[in-house]
Amino acid sequence: MWSYWSRRALGAVAVLLLVIAANFFLFRVMPGDAVSTIVDPRFSPEAKERLRELFGLDLPLYRQFLIYVRRMLTFDLGISFLSQRPVWEELKSRIPNTVALLGSALFLSSALGIWLGVKAARRRGGLTEKLVLVSGSVSFSFPSFFVQLVLLLFFAYTFPVFPLRGSVSIPLPEGAFARALDYLWHLLLPVGSLVLLGFGSWAIYVRNLMVKTLGEDFILLARARGLPEGRILWNHAFRSALPPVLTIFLLALPGIVSGAVITETVFSLHGVGKYLLDSIMGHDYPAAGAAFYILGLLTIVSNLAADAAYALADPRIRVGRRAQR
Amino acid sequence: MILKRAVLLFLVLVSVILNATVSTAFDVSAVRGPHIRDLYMVIYRDPDSQILALQKGELDVLGDVTRPSDIERLSSNQDVNLSISRGFHLFFMGFNLRKGPWNDKTLRQAASMAIPSIQIVRDIFSGYSEPVNTYLPPVSPYHETDVTTWEHDPRGARVLLEEEGWRWSPDGRLIPPGEESPLKGVKILSPTAQVAPTTAEISSRIANALKEIGIPVSVEPLDFSTMIRRLDLHDFDLFVMAWSLTRDPDSLFAFFHSSMDVTGGYNIQGLHDPLLDEVLEELRWAPDRQTAEGAARKAQQMLSEISPWIPVYSRYMVAAVRKGWDGVISTQATSADNIWTLLNMRSSDGSERPVFWCLSDEPRSLNPLSTGSAYDWQVLGLIYDGMIAVDPETLDDIPWLATKWEVETVSGEDGDHTRLTFHLRDRVKWHDGSPFTSKDVGKTLEFLRDNEIPRYFDNVRDILKVETPDDLTVIVTMKNVSFWHLHNIGGSPVFPAHLLEGVDEWETWQPAAEPHPSVKGLTSLVGTGPFVFREYRQGEYVHFVSNEDFWLIGGD
Numbered sequence: 001m002w003s004y005w006s007r008r009a010l011g012a013v014a015v016l017l018l019v020i021a022a023n024f025f026l027f028r029v030m031p032g033d034a035v036s037t038i039v040d041p042r043f044s045p046e047a048k049e050r051l052r053e054l055f056g057l058d059l060p061l062y063r064q065f066l067i068y069v070r071r072m073l074t075f076d077l078g079i080s081f082l083s084q085r086p087v088w089e090e091l092k093s094r095i096p097n098t099v100a101l102l103g104s105a106l107f108l109s110s111a112l113g114i115w116l117g118v119k120a121a122r123r124r125g126g127l128t129e130k131l132v133l134v135s136g137s138v139s140f141s142f143p144s145f146f147v148q149l150v151l152l153l154f155f156a157y158t159f160p161v162f163p164l165r166g167s168v169s170i171p172l173p174e175g176a177f178a179r180a181l182d183y184l185w186h187l188l189l190p191v192g193s194l195v196l197l198g199f200g201s202w203a204i205y206v207r208n209l210m211v212k213t214l215g216e217d218f219i220l221l222a223r224a225r226g227l228p229e230g231r232i233l234w235n236h237a238f239r240s241a242l243p244p245v246l247t248i249f250l251l252a253l254p255g256i257v258s259g260a261v262i263t264e265t266v267f268s269l270h271g272v273g274k275y276l277l278d279s280i281m282g283h284d285y286p287a288a289g290a291a292f293y294i295l296g297l298l299t300i301v302s303n304l305a306a307d308a309a310y311a312l313a314d315p316r317i318r319v320g321r322r323a324q325r
Numbered sequence: 326m327i328l329k330r331a332v333l334l335f336l337v338l339v340s341v342i343l344n345a346t347v348s349t350a351f352d353v354s355a356v357r358g359p360h361i362r363d364l365y366m367v368i369y370r371d372p373d374s375q376i377l378a379l380q381k382g383e384l385d386v387l388g389d390v391t392r393p394s395d396i397e398r399l400s401s402n403q404d405v406n407l408s409i410s411r412g413f414h415l416f417f418m419g420f421n422l423r424k425g426p427w428n429d430k431t432l433r434q435a436a437s438m439a440i441p442s443i444q445i446v447r448d449i450f451s452g453y454s455e456p457v458n459t460y461l462p463p464v465s466p467y468h469e470t471d472v473t474t475w476e477h478d479p480r481g482a483r484v485l486l487e488e489e490g491w492r493w494s495p496d497g498r499l500i501p502p503g504e505e506s507p508l509k510g511v512k513i514l515s516p517t518a519q520v521a522p523t524t525a526e527i528s529s530r531i532a533n534a535l536k537e538i539g540i541p542v543s544v545e546p547l548d549f550s551t552m553i554r555r556l557d558l559h560d561f562d563l564f565v566m567a568w569s570l571t572r573d574p575d576s577l578f579a580f581f582h583s584s585m586d587v588t589g590g591y592n593i594q595g596l597h598d599p600l601l602d603e604v605l606e607e608l609r610w611a612p613d614r615q616t617a618e619g620a621a622r623k624a625q626q627m628l629s630e631i632s633p634w635i636p637v638y639s640r641y642m643v644a645a646v647r648k649g650w651d652g653v654i655s656t657q658a659t660s661a662d663n664i665w666t667l668l669n670m671r672s673s674d675g676s677e678r679p680v681f682w683c684l685s686d687e688p689r690s691l692n693p694l695s696t697g698s699a700y701d702w703q704v705l706g707l708i709y710d711g712m713i714a715v716d717p718e719t720l721d722d723i724p725w726l727a728t729k730w731e732v733e734t735v736s737g738e739d740g741d742h743t744r745l746t747f748h749l750r751d752r753v754k755w756h757d758g759s760p761f762t763s764k765d766v767g768k769t770l771e772f773l774r775d776n777e778i779p780r781y782f783d784n785v786r787d788i789l790k791v792e793t794p795d796d797l798t799v800i801v802t803m804k805n806v807s808f809w810h811l812h813n814i815g816g817s818p819v820f821p822a823h824l825l826e827g828v829d830e831w832e833t834w835q836p837a838a839e840p841h842p843s844v845k846g847l848t849s850l851v852g853t854g855p856f857v858f859r860e861y862r863q864g865e866y867v868h869f870v871s872n873e874d875f876w877l878i879g880g881d
Contacts, residue, residue, distance in 0.1 A: 003696070030550065030551075031548075031551045031553075031554035031555075032550040032551070032553055032554040032557075033548055043697075043779070043780075043783070044579070044590045044783050045588075045590050046583075046781070046782065046783075047780075047782040047783055048589060048779070049783060050777055050779045051779040054779070054832060079833060081834075082689055082694055082698075083407070083689040083690040083696075084689075084690050084695045084696070084832050084833050084834070085689075085690050085835065086833075093863045093864070094863075094864070097864070135343065149371075149373055152373075152374060153377065153379065157377045157381055160381065164369075164377055164378050164381065164383060165368075165369055165374055165378065165383075166367075166368070166864070166866075167365070167864075167865065168862065168865055169369060170365055170681070170865070170866050171365075171868075172862075173436045264370075265370045265371050266370075266371045266373075267371075267374075268368055268369050268370045268371065268374060268864075269864065270368075270687070270863055270864020270865065271864075281549075281550070282852055283550060290530070291595050310669055
């Protein structure tokens with residue numbers, strides 16, 4: 001077993017190095033750089049050249065690469081070209097909002113979707129299944145900006161229950177508790193919109209898995225043994241269907257940090273998604289590279305976590321365990 | 326043709342009359358503010374939520390309303406006043422003059438006649454833009470109307486080409502004089518429809534119009550940075566682009582002088598015309614305004630003949646202000662979302678309520694030394710002042726931190742120099758209470774020049790020396806002679822010398838996050854301007870309070 005995990009760890013390190021190299025070279029093969037996108041006749045070619053020197057873009061590529069690798073390995077994420085602020089500070093100010101928004105949306109939409117999917121599979125042809133199939137397909141197929149703008153129009157303007165923008169009121173309420181409540185109030189509508197848009201795919205996926213699992217012989221045997229239906233459903237059928245669900249869930253975790261550009265724009269939230277997009281569009285190599293590096297790291301960790309979780313969820317796939325006859 | 330013009334004029338007039346309800350001429354010297362106490366610049370990124378916030382009363386001022394549907398919607402809202410101004414925007418199509426067929430002037434002139442600018446403006450912008458046929462925005466004081474214009478006339482374009490020996494192949498493509506083969510297909514580089522939908526639509530219409538006279542054109546949509554790279558490398562036939570210009574015409578030098586035809590230079594089309602170069606040099610190094618005006622006029626007339634671009638339209642600037650505020654200022658050159666409005670506005674009911682002003686994206690660094698972001702400068706522009714300001718009505722220079730100035734040409738051992746003498750306003754204070762003196766101006770100019778700070782590089786690189794004979798006089802001698810030195814030096818923001826001295830690395834200076842060294846409650850973002858910076862909550866808002874010591878309040 002230890003050799004398996006050491007091989008997986010080595011593989012993870014190799015992937016990380018590949019991510020670092022790809023982050024560096026992919027941005028450099030894109031046409032232009034942060035300076036070439038400045039189109040302002042008051043900014044002469046000499047002034048642009050001075051800026052290029054300040055950004056270190058005049059150095060030979062191999063030196064830029066070595067500096068970049070050293071920085072990534074020591075978690076010195078550098079200074080953003082666009083803001084001239086440390087990239088880590090930029091990310092640090094955005095990650096809490098993004099994690100709160102997308103983390104809660106992922107947990108809620110997956111929990112709701114799984115619960116509805118299991119319910120739908122349990123009663124084939126019933127009202128629940130029909131509702132899940134229809135609402136799941138509809139919510140999954142609507143463009144997010146449209147749904148979010150409609151929600152904003154209804155619940156923040158026509159019936160102003162929620163705020164139109166941001167994560168805090170202006171001016172800020174007094175007291176920590178009031179501020180926490182204010183923050184939750186601001187997050188409710190964006191999170192709700194993401195749950196509405198996201199639960200459908202979970203529900204349909206889990207429903208399909210469960211339908212297949214509930215038709216297996218071991219479920220028939222469990223029923224023949226007279227086990228309670230709830231236990232058959234959750235302890236036997238759902239546990240058997242759990243590994244692929246866990247895989248999807250764990251691989252969706254890095255997305256919690258990558259942000260949601262449209263949601264952040266519609267609700268004017270200070271998050272990573274818009275920052276990442278602006279960094280790519282503005283050729284802000286340090287900012288975009290750092291964000292992708294962190295995402296790469298999280299993806300690698302999530303993959304390892306998914307491997308470990310399989311073993312917990314399904315003892316049949318534990319490494320090193322001999323097949324029992 | 327006349328009918329089309331009349332229809333457009335009607336549309337524009339109607340929109341101006343209907344919407345420009347707060348636009349009135351005003352006397353700058355009568356402004357005595359600010360009268361408001363708290364100002365919040367609130368970040369709303371999505372244009373739809375901006376409109377909802379304004380309608381709901383969560384925003385008081387919303388600038389840069391661009392979508393015709395939004396303008397129509399707001400113009401019927403009883404709680405909102407709209408203002409419309411002409412602005413400094415200019416959209417054009419450029420040719421690559423380095424190669425055929427676009428090195429042929431007749432073809433360029435015929436192409437100009439083929440493009441239906443009026444129709445484009447009417448269809449795409451519902452009249453909220455104006456067609457242009459010159460090389461400076463119409464609102465510029467240097468804009469010249471006495472130029473050769475190429476009115477939309479596809480039939481006339483064909484006649485013009487025919488007169489110069491152009492023919493058409495059986496499939497309708499143009500054949501250049503003296504050649505047998507028709508023109509090969511050419512492409513217009515354009516940003517993609519996802520990034521710039523109206524620009525993509527205009528490119529498509531231009532391509533169709535050029536096809537009508539036999540030029541086989543198609544559109545090549547590109548990512549903006551890829552497009553700029555292709556332009557930098559001169560790898561193109563045609564391109565579309567928009568500039569946001571200033572009141573001064575010296576941009577003509579950057580765009581059309583042959584010395585600017587370098588990689589990354591702004592003479593993208595590669596125009597080399599020795600006669601025009603002479604006029605542009607006269608403009609760039611004009612010793613006084615009169616010479617500058619004459620050179621600007623002549624340059625525009627020559628450019629209209631040469632036709633290195635096809636100017637298409639200039640966008641109107643539209644801003645919306647909720648009713649309940651008096652003293653809102655808008656002019657033919659400035660929509661209501663300007664600093665004069667902030668200096669002059671007050672609540673109609675006399676209450677001291679805060680103003681909520683829309684910021685369409687978040688500031689990047691709030692470092693006045695390095696940032697080039699327009700959102701940063703919306704904030705910084707309320708904190709820092711220059712010695713000279715611009716009259717929003719006439720666009721003339723007006724006294725600001727300097728009460729008066731002299732521009733002279735003096736002779737030295739190494740030739741002539743422009744000498745600028747600024748007489749500073751007395752009893753002006755920085756937000757931290759320190760007196761503003763000539764040392765602040767001197768230190769600022771030297772700091773910007775010695776550190777070769779890119780944003781200010783072109784403004785200050787020609788400074789020969791700065792002298793401060795007393796606390797209220799600054800003499801700046803330039804290495805050469807140019808009337809524009811006055812605007813470059815006088816218009817630059819002035820920073821407090823006592824805080825600049827503590828700046829070790831100007832690139833990463835974060836004055837908004839750095840507590841003031843001696844005054845509690847302030848940051849290092851300290852200026853002489855009408856508003857004092859209080860807080861920037863990232864991604865949410867910027868909070869200011871009015872500067873109670875601002876020199877304009879009760880001043881002369």
